[in-house]
Amino acid sequence: MYKDLSITVIIPCLNEEQGIEQVMQRMPAFVDQVIVVDNGSTDRTADVAKSYGAQVIHEEVRGYGRAYKSGFDKATSDVIITLDGDHSYPVDALSYLIEALRHLDVDFLNASRFPVRDRNAMSFKHKFGNWVLSFAMSVLYFRWVRDSQSGMWVFRRRILEKMKLTSDGMAFSEEIKIEALKAGVRFQELSIQYSSRLGEIKLNPWRDGFYNLWFLLKKRFS
Numbered sequence: 001m002y003k004d005l006s007i008t009v010i011i012p013c014l015n016e017e018q019g020i021e022q023v024m025q026r027m028p029a030f031v032d033q034v035i036v037v038d039n040g041s042t043d044r045t046a047d048v049a050k051s052y053g054a055q056v057i058h059e060e061v062r063g064y065g066r067a068y069k070s071g072f073d074k075a076t077s078d079v080i081i082t083l084d085g086d087h088s089y090p091v092d093a094l095s096y097l098i099e100a101l102r103h104l105d106v107d108f109l110n111a112s113r114f115p116v117r118d119r120n121a122m123s124f125k126h127k128f129g130n131w132v133l134s135f136a137m138s139v140l141y142f143r144w145v146r147d148s149q150s151g152m153w154v155f156r157r158r159i160l161e162k163m164k165l166t167s168d169g170m171a172f173s174e175e176i177k178i179e180a181l182k183a184g185v186r187f188q189e190l191s192i193q194y195s196s197r198l199g200e201i202k203l204n205p206w207r208d209g210f211y212n213l214w215f216l217l218k219k220r221f222s
């Protein structure tokens, strides 16, 4: 419990044995439930997560979005917080983000990685791609969103009822923000520290980048 709010943290993992260990070691004691969604990792991700007390879910169908949807089904707390298993998002910032959710009195808080302070955390290509995707989303949905691709969100679980989440892949990250905006819930963004990831990247910048742009257009005009 953090003050009057129970907290669930959900972490999708595909071969993140190194990162998940660092994330779990830093998990604050006030977190009530940690769910690690594993999609057939071939390393020790599931064992490491379990050894630190996480609830591990095995999702048969691959994909970042699919993993989140399975995780949401098992979440029981008032507030859900998400982050990657690669230790690139700040576990130390959970209380800061929950305080911000309370202080700003919002339902969905998007943790923006920008401006990136750690020089090694993101290449120029990724920064540029992120800017294009975030700009496109902002124009299409008439709402300035600096980091449409951030994987760290803090939101009240009850708003999930109002969202229609379809993506099974990396586009899930922008879809959940679009759905939050469409549902008319109170939405804000807050800057966090983003660091270089441990282990290997699962995102394919060109394939996922163009697909996410296509997904955005399809969702807006269909």
Ligand SMILES: Nc1nc2c(ncn2[C@@H]2O[C@H](COP(=O)(O)OP(=O)(O)O)[C@@H](O)[C@H]2O)c(=O)[nH]1
Binding pocket: 011, 012, 013, 014, 015, 016, 037, 038, 039, 062, 063, 064, 067, 083, 084, 085, 086, 151, 197, 200, 201, 202, 203
């Ligand atoms: N469960 C699951 N997790 C995935 C899958 N693909 C990526 N992930 C996880 O989702 C997170 C984001 O992927 P990552 O490679 O860090 O992408 P980036 O942060 O956008 O560069 C990481 O924790 C990955 O392990 C998948 O198919 N299934």
Ligand SMILES: [Mg+2]
Binding pocket: 084, 086, 088, 151, 197
């Ligand atoms: Mg990552």
